[in-house]
Amino acid sequence: MPKVKVARKSTWVDMTAFVDVSFLILTFFILATKFKPDEPVQVEFPNSVSADALPETDAFMVTIDKNGRVFVQMDDPVARRKIAENMNNTRNLGLSEANIKTFTNAPSIGVPFAGMKNLLGMNSEEMKNAAQPGIPVPDSTGGELYYWVRDAMSVYAGKKTAWIIKADNETKYPVVRNVLEAFKRNDLNKFQLVTKFQDAPIGSPLWETRQKPAEKK
């Protein structure tokens, strides 16, 4: 019986294809990553069963931290510039062109109108550490937030704007009510509340509707 010859093979594996794939995936993740914007306050928002995505364009977000400080945030730099110019003219804030530019790049603002020039005069590092007292919303008149909302409405006029409220679990209800009042006085009644998704409890009516296969609407 002849001996079976086993051919000696090199153990070398060509890694090129592997490298290609790994870098392709890497590129995907780098491009898909969106960095979290700097936020002056940490807000822990509540859970809900709502599964809708948070709108990200044309959004005006009011953040309320657990001490009741109110901040505003807008996604669009163009809109931010417009609202700053608008406010500067109507309320004599005395902002310079440089201040407005800072505002355009600022992540969120939580100071009364009177303190805006001071805050926007800082560089970004100082601004991050500056204590912001929050926009005054003292009572059901809506305080200064009323004017913010009004100006935002005029800036976003003609667009489908999302009015987003992001509040902390521990925020006291009276503050929330005052913020809602600021919107209400501008005839805005529809909001999006920022929440964390959790599943509907098993056996509840919502759970049953979600269990059904998607029907045509």
Place this chain on the structure above:
Amino acid sequence: MAEINTPEHGKKHASKTIARSLRVDMTPMVDLGFLLITFFVFTAVVNKPTAMKFILPAEGDPTHVPVTKTLTVLLDQTDAVCYEGFLHDNPRIHTVNMTAGGNELRDIITAKQKALGAARISPDSLIVVIKPGENSNYRQLVAVLDEMMICDVKRHALGNMEPGDRNLLNGKP
């Protein structure tokens, strides 16, 4: 896995261009690639925040609500007080705990829906009035709004407390 490239023909031809292997060891590159992938996967935000739609009643004349279809929920610091109908009719008052994440409120709402169904009234016509107190916090408000979604309550509204409601909250055991 690394390979050492050695001249193939010994020292005699050292002056000639040495024929080197064109193969490059790609293993460290793969390592690096996957290390970076791992980094990006771990830093990526997994749970994106969701949005809950919330609609306030428009300004205008107060809407009249029928007694039989109304359920009022008063929110206090840690618990909620519910009653059916109106306070001046001395309704049955339930106190439910909101902190533990229990189903007490859900049970009351579903019981009410069933009762409406038994009386041949559409359960969808149930109106829940939410009245958060001064001591309540945002978590409770969202929790109650969440119950509305879970129990499929079609009509609910946020209202302000009336003196009677306040007395009820203050006087509860």
